[in-house]
Amino acid sequence: MIKKLAYLVGGLTLLFGLWGFYDRFAYGHQNANYGSYVVWGLWVAMYLFFAGVAAGGFMVSTLDLLFGVKIFKGTGRIALWGSLVCLVAALISIGLDNGHLFRIWKVYLQGNPFSLLFQMVWGYTLFGAISVVALVLASRQPNNPWLKPVMAVGLVVSFFISGAVGALLGVNASRPFWHVGLFPVQFPVFSLASGVAMLLTALAFFGREDDENRPQQLWILSLTSVILLIVKLYFMWADYSQSMYGNVPMNVQAVRQVLFGEYWWAFWILQLLIGSLIPLVFLIQRKFATHNHWAGWMGILMLVGYAVARGLIIFPALTVPELEALVHAFSGPHLTFHYFPSLMEWAVTSGTIGIAILGFLFGSEKLNLFSNTPKEA
Amino acid sequence: MTSKNPKEEKTAPILTRSDFLKIGGATLGAAILSELVISGPFSPEAIQGIGAEAHPGQGSEEHQWHMAIDLDRCIGCMYCVRACQAVNDVPDDNMRWNVVFPEQLEDGTEFFMNRPCQHCQEAPCVRVCPVGATWVRPDGIVAMDYDRCIGCRYCQVACPYDVRRFNWRTSDAPNPYQPTWGNAEVPRRPRGVVEKCTFCVHRIDRGVEQGLKPGVDRPATPACVVACPVGARIFGDIRDPESPVSKFLAENTTFRLREDWGTEPKVHYVRPRKKGA
Numbered sequence: 001m002i003k004k005l006a007y008l009v010g011g012l013t014l015l016f017g018l019w020g021f022y023d024r025f026a027y028g029h030q031n032a033n034y035g036s037y038v039v040w041g042l043w044v045a046m047y048l049f050f051a052g053v054a055a056g057g058f059m060v061s062t063l064d065l066l067f068g069v070k071i072f073k074g075t076g077r078i079a080l081w082g083s084l085v086c087l088v089a090a091l092i093s094i095g096l097d098n099g100h101l102f103r104i105w106k107v108y109l110q111g112n113p114f115s116l117l118f119q120m121v122w123g124y125t126l127f128g129a130i131s132v133v134a135l136v137l138a139s140r141q142p143n144n145p146w147l148k149p150v151m152a153v154g155l156v157v158s159f160f161i162s163g164a165v166g167a168l169l170g171v172n173a174s175r176p177f178w179h180v181g182l183f184p185v186q187f188p189v190f191s192l193a194s195g196v197a198m199l200l201t202a203l204a205f206f207g208r209e210d211d212e213n214r215p216q217q218l219w220i221l222s223l224t225s226v227i228l229l230i231v232k233l234y235f236m237w238a239d240y241s242q243s244m245y246g247n248v249p250m251n252v253q254a255v256r257q258v259l260f261g262e263y264w265w266a267f268w269i270l271q272l273l274i275g276s277l278i279p280l281v282f283l284i285q286r287k288f289a290t291h292n293h294w295a296g297w298m299g300i301l302m303l304v305g306y307a308v309a310r311g312l313i314i315f316p317a318l319t320v321p322e323l324e325a326l327v328h329a330f331s332g333p334h335l336t337f338h339y340f341p342s343l344m345e346w347a348v349t350s351g352t353i354g355i356a357i358l359g360f361l362f363g364s365e366k367l368n369l370f371s372n373t374p375k376e377a
Numbered sequence: 378m379t380s381k382n383p384k385e386e387k388t389a390p391i392l393t394r395s396d397f398l399k400i401g402g403a404t405l406g407a408a409i410l411s412e413l414v415i416s417g418p419f420s421p422e423a424i425q426g427i428g429a430e431a432h433p434g435q436g437s438e439e440h441q442w443h444m445a446i447d448l449d450r451c452i453g454c455m456y457c458v459r460a461c462q463a464v465n466d467v468p469d470d471n472m473r474w475n476v477v478f479p480e481q482l483e484d485g486t487e488f489f490m491n492r493p494c495q496h497c498q499e500a501p502c503v504r505v506c507p508v509g510a511t512w513v514r515p516d517g518i519v520a521m522d523y524d525r526c527i528g529c530r531y532c533q534v535a536c537p538y539d540v541r542r543f544n545w546r547t548s549d550a551p552n553p554y555q556p557t558w559g560n561a562e563v564p565r566r567p568r569g570v571v572e573k574c575t576f577c578v579h580r581i582d583r584g585v586e587q588g589l590k591p592g593v594d595r596p597a598t599p600a601c602v603v604a605c606p607v608g609a610r611i612f613g614d615i616r617d618p619e620s621p622v623s624k625f626l627a628e629n630t631t632f633r634l635r636e637d638w639g640t641e642p643k644v645h646y647v648r649p650r651k652k653g654a
Contacts, residue, residue: 028568030546036471039533039543099528099543099569106508106527110431117507117531173638174501174537322539325490329478332471334545 010357017351023344033342035334038318042341043097045311050090055162056195057083066151089356116168123161130154162191177254177317193228201299215290222289257316275305428512436516440614446491447647450609453489460604466561468552472542474574488649494540494574495642502532526570541573
């Protein structure tokens with residue numbers, strides 16, 4: 001039942017997305033609501049989110065495929081496939097955000113190695129290759145001696161690519177809201193939290209009913225999720241309270257934008273209430289945490305919360321004018337400091353989500369992910 | 378003795394289908410590969426390094442171009458803005474490279490703030506560009522290679538002065554700021570790239586080549602400087618003590634925007650004086 005629902009959701013979101021993809025390719029960025037001031041919008045936020053899940057998914061897969069934790073036996077490939085699918089979704093999202101998607105080869109051949117973005121493109125390439133090799137080995141030759149070294153290198157790379165996302169934003173001194181030394185430290189934690197939530201959702205919804213390890217797996221993943229949620233909330237508190245106390249105007253304005261400004265509802269309702277508090281309350285109770293549907297839905301809520309959190313990192317920093325008077329200097333369709341994604345932006349994101357859902361479902365059947373023994377190819 | 382089947386003899390092919398596919402595939406592969414190596418992304422021209430080394434011969438260390446803007450003199454007529462739009466073919470107002478807007482000092486003194494690209498020596502936009510599509514030339518001008526830009530807009534995020542503009546659409550509309558008797562001096566940029574003020578680098582390069590002095594000789598001077606009716610913008614080579622900008626900086630107290638951020642901008646401002654003082 002839940003699988004049919006997932007296929008339906010995946011199909012519908014992709015269907016809506018097709019219109020967005022068409023619009024994006026036919027008219028470029030013309031119908032997007034980000035502009036010359038808020039230069040990055042929903043797609044960049046979703047890139048951060050999907051890239052986070054990809055890195056986190058890999059980290060979680062090492063429990064089974066590198067460290068051989070018995071209770072997680074069989075979950076490694078699920079997390080790895082989820083990670084790969086999310087990596088593809090992240091790259092679609094950021095690829096479509098670029099003005100010239102098909103010039104991306106220039107990053108490889110004409111790149112500036114001192115740019116964080118350059119380092120990330122190379123990092124993702126390496127990460128993708130490692131993930132594919134690891135998945136092939138784990139599926140076809142689970143006892144291959146190369147599997148563990150590959151997973152070990154992948155674990156290091158997954159920390160690099162998630163930390164680099166934090167650095168990508170953090171190096172911009174022009175945006176005090178991002179220019180926090182803790183940013184590259186926070187992001188691997190956020191990624192791990194998203195990866196755990198992804199695996200929790202996948203196991204709860206699609207795991208084998210007769211798997212005796214499943215309740216214990218769900219319970220451990222739920223408790224880990226709760227701990228990571230609390231750590232994440234602490235990071236947020238540290239970040240916001242320091243910004244407010246420090247009283248640097250651009251920083252304070254950005255934090256106010258999140259707490260009381262145009263994104264207050266996203267912060268208080270979506271990120272805190274729906275994405276954090278509700279899952280926290282349910283997942284600390286064993287009966288809910290080990291209940292397939294409850295655990296699955298809480299996983300979804302946490303993922304929504306993490307996606308919103310990414311948006312609340314990107315948008316507020318850019319909605320604060322660098323030169324105050326620019327607000328009234330000149331006007332035009334892409335000259336505003338207010339941002340809410342356009343229908344086309346939502347459609348593209350919807351299509352990307354659809355690709356991720358359907359990709360995960362098709363792949364999990366093809367690779368026989370939810371059985372204890374990998375399908376022989 | 379075996380007898381040959383005439384039918385078999387007749388239909389025996391010189392090349393089997395699989396041979397044909399192999400040869401065809403190999404030929405196609407070789408053609409694509411050679412195309413990639415000769416003129417595609419793997420060609421020596423494509424792999425050309427970054428920054429100044431990818432653009433040899435552009436600008437010389439002998440000169441360092443700086444601009445001074447006397448905010449006390451500026452009357453907000455917008456001639457500099459229009460001249461920039463005409464010369465650099467910027468038809469859309471929302472794409473303006475050179476912006477002038479009303480501002481106020483803490484004491485209530487009203488003035489017009491001018492904000493072209495600051496051409497930072499330590500430009501944050503240059504550091505973050507993943508493909509080296511923007512770089513600081515030896516003469517200090519922050520240049521753009523529109524054919525190289527991938528449109529990621531990271532430079533816009535990094536710029537502390539909001540000077541960069543993303544090209545949202547292909548504009549084939551006539552430029553309303555272009556007089557009937559003149560033409561734009563640079564081609565219009567394509568959709569999907571980031572563009573910005575260049576200090577009218579094409580005028581400077583052409584002028585230097587012709588032995589003219591940018592900042593003194595009008596055809597070699599940025600359009601905004603030439604168009605200013607009150608002489609609020611001064612331009613020139615600070616390596617030349619006799620240049621207008623060197624003299625101006627020696628005679629006036631100036632400041633640079635966000636100097637404490639270490640960006641080393643090349644636009645200097647004279648603070649507006651309190652009216653009536």
